[in-house]
Amino acid sequence: MLDVRKLRLLRELAHRETIAAVAESLNYTASAVSQQLSALEREAGVPLLERTGRRVRLTSAGRTLVDHAGTIFAVLEQAGADLAADHAALTGPLRIGVFPTANRAILAPALVALSTEHPRLELMVTELDPILAPGALRTEALDIALVQEYDYVPVDVDPALDTEPLLAEIIYLAALSPGALASHQRSQWVAGTPGTLCHTMTVRACQAAGFTPRIRHHADDFGTVLELVAAGQGVALVPELGARATPPAVALTPLPTQRRTHIAYRRGTGTHPAISAARTALHSVIRRSRSG
Incomplete structure (x- = not known):
């Protein structure tokens, strides 16, 4: 029988592309990791990886197994959610990932509601760039993000996650005076760290202009x-x-143009009582904000 823990390594290799x-x-x-993947190949009875020097890629059999692994993990998560539903009160850790601008405006009031309604939940918040959240969810470093x-x-759609x-937010051009985006092709710009979604958004929006x-x-x-913009150091795009x-x-x-925020969690965990409570609290914050 195939080892679920080894399947998790194979799935991560499909996403991250290197054993390191x-x-x-x-x-x-x-x-x-290499030893566990070799053991998984022996269990499967077919080659799952192609090794060329230091590089490794999945064979067609490896990709097929990763597709099945997604279903297997979702079923196991659903089983855990069903068992958790039998508990009278929500207890244990709930690890939440959030990007900085949502921390104060969305997550903080949601945490107040969760703490009040479910005092035995151990809420644990990690602030991170949203580009890192899917990987943290897959590896169970986070439960919801x-x-x-x-x-x-x-x-890209991650088959291991439900969202x-x-x-949905408006994107603004922040400058010392109103103007069209195309009018700032000679301006200096302020943008996020390279590799972040905010940085990529700025570059691509300007290229579209x-x-x-x-x-x-x-x-x-x-x-x-915004303080840098106010100091005359450049213009920027701000959600x-x-x-x-x-x-x-x-x-x-x-x-x-817009920025859209989604709630993400592992497939099969959506009905877990703790995840469900967090989803409800987050949506309630947005409804109150919009009505106010």
């Missing part, structure tokens, strides 16, 4: 971004949640 990355994500050594995508930066829409931005400053906190404390000197021009 799999080892880092799961706190294993690379040699331990807020993830996002921009019109110009669609996110549901939570919030016909130019590549000249990025002078990198900052991931939108409060810092609605990040623009709540805009300095008086900064003009915000709405653009025809």
Whole structure:
């Protein structure tokens, strides 16, 4: 019989592409990952990996097994959710991942509601860039997370996860005076750290307007971004949640593009009482915010 723990390693290899990355994500050594994958090949009775020098890729049999692994893990998660539903009260840890601008505006009031209604839940929050959240969910470092995508930066569907829409935000051009995006092709820009969704969104939105931005400053906190704009250090793209404390000197021009936030969790866990309670609390925050 195939070992579920080894299947998890194979699935992560399909996502992360190198044994070193799999080892880092799961706190294993690379040699331990290699040994476990070799053992899985022996259990399967067919080659699952093709090794060329230091590179490893999945064979067709390996990809087929990864597809089946997704179903297996979802069934196991659903079984755990069904068992948890028999408990009278919600207890134990609930690990939540959130990106910075959603922490204060969305998650904080949701945590108040969860703590009040379910005092025995052990709420554990990790702030991280949403590009890292899917991997943290797959490896069970997180149980539920807020993830996002921009019109110009669609996110690939992860078959290991279920998602549901939570919030859509306007994207603003932040500058010292109102104006069209195309008018700033010679301006200096402030953008997120390279590799983040915010940085990619800025580059692609400007390219769609016909130019590549000249990025002078990198900052991931939108409060810092807006202060840099107010100081005349450049212009920037800022989503609605990040623009709540805009300095008086900064003009915000709405653009025809959006940032969309989704709630994400592992397939099969959506009906788990703790996950369900968190989903309800998050949606309630958005409803109150919009009605207010």
